[in-house]
Amino acid sequence: MPKAFYVTTPIYYVNSVPHAGHALTMLVADVTKRVHEMNGETAMMLTGTDENALKVFEAAQEAGEDPQAFVDRISQTFKDAADELHINYDFFFRTTSAQHKAAVQALFAQLVDSGYVYLDTYEGWYDVSAETFVRESELVDGKSPDGNEVRKVSEENYFFKLSAFGDRLLEHAEQNPEFWLPLGRKAEVVSFIKQGLRDICITRSNPGWGIPVPGDESKVVYVWFDALINYLAATGWPNPGWQELWPAEVHWMAKEIYVRFHATLWPAMLMAAGLPLPKTVIAHGWFTFNDAKMSKSKGNVIAPSDLISHFEEAGCSHEIAVDVARFSLIRTLPFDNDSNFAIGDIEKQYNAGLANDLGNALNRTITMVHKFTEGVVPNAPIASEMQSAIAQAKAAVATSNEELRFHDGLEATLELVRDMNRFIADRKPWELAKTNDASLPSVLTSLLFALRAVEGLVRPIMPNTANAMLSQLGYKAEEATTLYNQIGEVTRLNVGAKLAEPTPIFPRYQPPKMETQPTPAIKPEPQEAKAETQAPMIEITDFMKVNLRVARILEAEAVPDSEKLVKLQVIIGEERRQIIAGILKSYDPANLVGMQIVVITNLKPRKLAGLESQGMVLAADGPDGKAILLTTEAECPEGASVH
Numbered sequence: 001m002p003k004a005f006y007v008t009t010p011i012y013y014v015n016s017v018p019h020a021g022h023a024l025t026m027l028v029a030d031v032t033k034r035v036h037e038m039n040g041e042t043a044m045m046l047t048g049t050d051e052n053a054l055k056v057f058e059a060a061q062e063a064g065e066d067p068q069a070f071v072d073r074i075s076q077t078f079k080d081a082a083d084e085l086h087i088n089y090d091f092f093f094r095t096t097s098a099q100h101k102a103a104v105q106a107l108f109a110q111l112v113d114s115g116y117v118y119l120d121t122y123e124g125w126y127d128v129s130a131e132t133f134v135r136e137s138e139l140v141d142g143k144s145p146d147g148n149e150v151r152k153v154s155e156e157n158y159f160f161k162l163s164a165f166g167d168r169l170l171e172h173a174e175q176n177p178e179f180w181l182p183l184g185r186k187a188e189v190v191s192f193i194k195q196g197l198r199d200i201c202i203t204r205s206n207p208g209w210g211i212p213v214p215g216d217e218s219k220v221v222y223v224w225f226d227a228l229i230n231y232l233a234a235t236g237w238p239n240p241g242w243q244e245l246w247p248a249e250v251h252w253m254a255k256e257i258y259v260r261f262h263a264t265l266w267p268a269m270l271m272a273a274g275l276p277l278p279k280t281v282i283a284h285g286w287f288t289f290n291d292a293k294m295s296k297s298k299g300n301v302i303a304p305s306d307l308i309s310h311f312e313e314a315g316c317s318h319e320i321a322v323d324v325a326r327f328s329l330i331r332t333l334p335f336d337n338d339s340n341f342a343i344g345d346i347e348k349q350y351n352a353g354l355a356n357d358l359g360n361a362l363n364r365t366i367t368m369v370h371k372f373t374e375g376v377v378p379n380a381p382i383a384s385e386m387q388s389a390i391a392q393a394k395a396a397v398a399t400s401n402e403e404l405r406f407h408d409g410l411e412a413t414l415e416l417v418r419d420m421n422r423f424i425a426d427r428k429p430w431e432l433a434k435t436n437d438a439s440l441p442s443v444l445t446s447l448l449f450a451l452r453a454v455e456g457l458v459r460p461i462m463p464n465t466a467n468a469m470l471s472q473l474g475y476k477a478e479e480a481t482t483l484y485n486q487i488g489e490v491t492r493l494n495v496g497a498k499l500a501e502p503t504p505i506f507p508r509y510q511p512p513k514m515e516t517q518p519t520p521a522i523k524p525e526p527q528e529a530k531a532e533t534q535a536p537m538i539e540i541t542d543f544m545k546v547n548l549r550v551a552r553i554l555e556a557e558a559v560p561d562s563e564k565l566v567k568l569q570v571i572i573g574e575e576r577r578q579i580i581a582g583i584l585k586s587y588d589p590a591n592l593v594g595m596q597i598v599v600i601t602n603l604k605p606r607k608l609a610g611l612e613s614q615g616m617v618l619a620a621d622g623p624d625g626k627a628i629l630l631t632t633e634a635e636c637p638e639g640a641s642v643h
């Protein structure tokens with residue numbers, strides 16, 4: 001079997017709950033895998049849980065649970081989080097598995113035999129929270145450099161000859177520029193190694209939990225030494241077949257476990273064992289939440305499931321809400337620097353990028369195809385400017401994917417979508433239709449073709465959205481763009497297909513509180529405005545049939561269980577009436593009381609949400625779909641006629 005592309009996340013400690021930070025690394029690994037699959041490769045992804053740590057054991061004891069039952073339970077929550085986000089992992093690897101234990105013991109024994117692991121006495125400090133040994137000289141006010149409590153330990157232990165590998169690591173990185181990424185963090189590793197590497201203690205006295213040292217049950221393997229081996233253990237090493245996966249192409253993680261562990265210790269361990277090194281070890285920054293690192297202990301945790309349900313409540317289908325969560329994580333990806341992960345920003349990015357840009361481009365295009373070519377995909381040439389916008393986006397996404405900068409690729413795709421919206425505004429298909437202009441089919445074909453490209457470009461990040469777009473564009477599921485080089489291929493346009501009616505997939509997010517109404521406006525369709533000014537002519541006598549009067553709002557309250565409706569009690573002259581108006585998204589009922597408005601009084605009463613409406617208020621269509629009530633320029637007698 002040819003070697004598969006192999007990408008990993010850290011394996012997570014099971015003393016916490018999965019949150020957006022863990023989800024982020026799972027997602028970048030998942031996107032890495034999907035990108036390589038779209039390059040036609042076989043790709044495999046590993047994630048999982050790190051279960052042998054002393055702090056995990058202590059967390060179980062604190063919870064009064066059997067440690068294995070405890071780790072089984074918490075490990076499952078990480079697996080669930082991965083599944084919820086549609087992470088397409090191949091291994092959910094656990095360090096309490098027999099496969100992992102056997103691999104750790106085999107590697108340990110091999111390094112003892114080769115002399116890279118030796119017995120000595122460790123006297124010093126241990127930081128349980130970070131599971132790290134700390135030197136006396138590194139203590140700051142009696143705590144670890146990270147501010148954690150430390151414990152004194154004095155034990156006979158095994159040491160790994162890390163000091164022997166500094167120069168070899170630097171040399172390897174010199175010859176393999178993609179080994180330590182991104183470059184800013186590479187500089188940190190180089191300076192860390194140049195300060196001199198010390199041998200490291202890789203065993204602890206056995207607390208009754210962990211992987212026993214082969215041949216010495218009184219000790220367990222230090223949890224980092226144990227955990228790093230998971231990447232190799234999952235390939236089946238040392239059993240035959242491991243080379244079908246190893247070496248990993250990409251190890252993803254965040255910055256706190258990069259320099260010392262993944263960029264230095266792990267490759268040194270592999271070198272000592274004579275095994276090939278991973279191709280790229282890459283760290284992203286942290287999500288902060290209101291500028292603190294997201295963590296359970298700080299109580300500032302956003303779980304992936306919270307994000308998904310937030311957008312379901314906003315009206316997205318479940319599948320699309322999963323994609324919105326994926327979009328938000330990648331859009332905010334802290335690649336070079338940390339980034340603050342705030343729900344308000346996420347909502348704005350959703351409204352701007354998905355509800356407005358992508359949602360609009362998709363909906364307007366399909367609506368126009370229905371209006372102007374009876375829903376049939378025209379056979380016409382693709383405008384050169386659209387072709388070059390697609391080629392530009394495709395090239396930018398390819399470069400971003402290669403550099404694992406998926407946030408940049410997403411931005412380039414959104415730029416293509418904005419190009420589409422500009423193209424619509426420039427070409428004004430509704431005017432071309434009025435004059436039967438011969439270029440109309442080409443404009444529509446160009447837009448459909450661009451959407452087809454967007455479907456392929458967003459697929460690794462938003463697979464459900466890509467599928468929804470595909471079906472709206474009249475393709476069958478098996479016609480999905482699964483290979484990157486198919487993007488922008490003219491032959492993949494489904495000329496002559498009949499499109500289904502447009503179905504908006506990204507409803508605009510409306511914040512529940514009126515005072516925080518944010519969000520840029522979706523401009524109303526110009527052709528609709530035009531169409532309305534061209535409504536059929538009527539006689540003045542027709543207009544006179546409509547009885548318009550000034551009314552004053554006496555009472556206003558939201559209709560229970562309705563997102564849109566307000567129940568108004570109005571006074572028209574002497575007469576009091578109840579009117580149900582769909583203005584809740586635009587007005588706080590409390591602000592309506594006392595306002596003079598214009599109502600139609602001679603419409604047949606009708607029931608809305610089970611309540612009788614005895615008239616209709618007049619309102620203009622404002623920007624972004626808001627209703628703007630018509631009122632009088634000066635105070636009028638109640639019930640005055642309007643004509």
Ligand code: MSP
Pocket residue numbers: 009010011012013014020021022024025050227228229230252253254255256257285286287288293294295
């Ligand atoms: N068990 C070790 C890793 C061993 S790998 C051989 C560990 N576990 S952890 O549960 O603490 O997970 C740390 C990782 O979770 C980070 O490196 C990162 O991938 C992810 N993140 C956790 N919180 C995060 C943020 N606030 N922001 C970004 N990533 C975060 O360390």
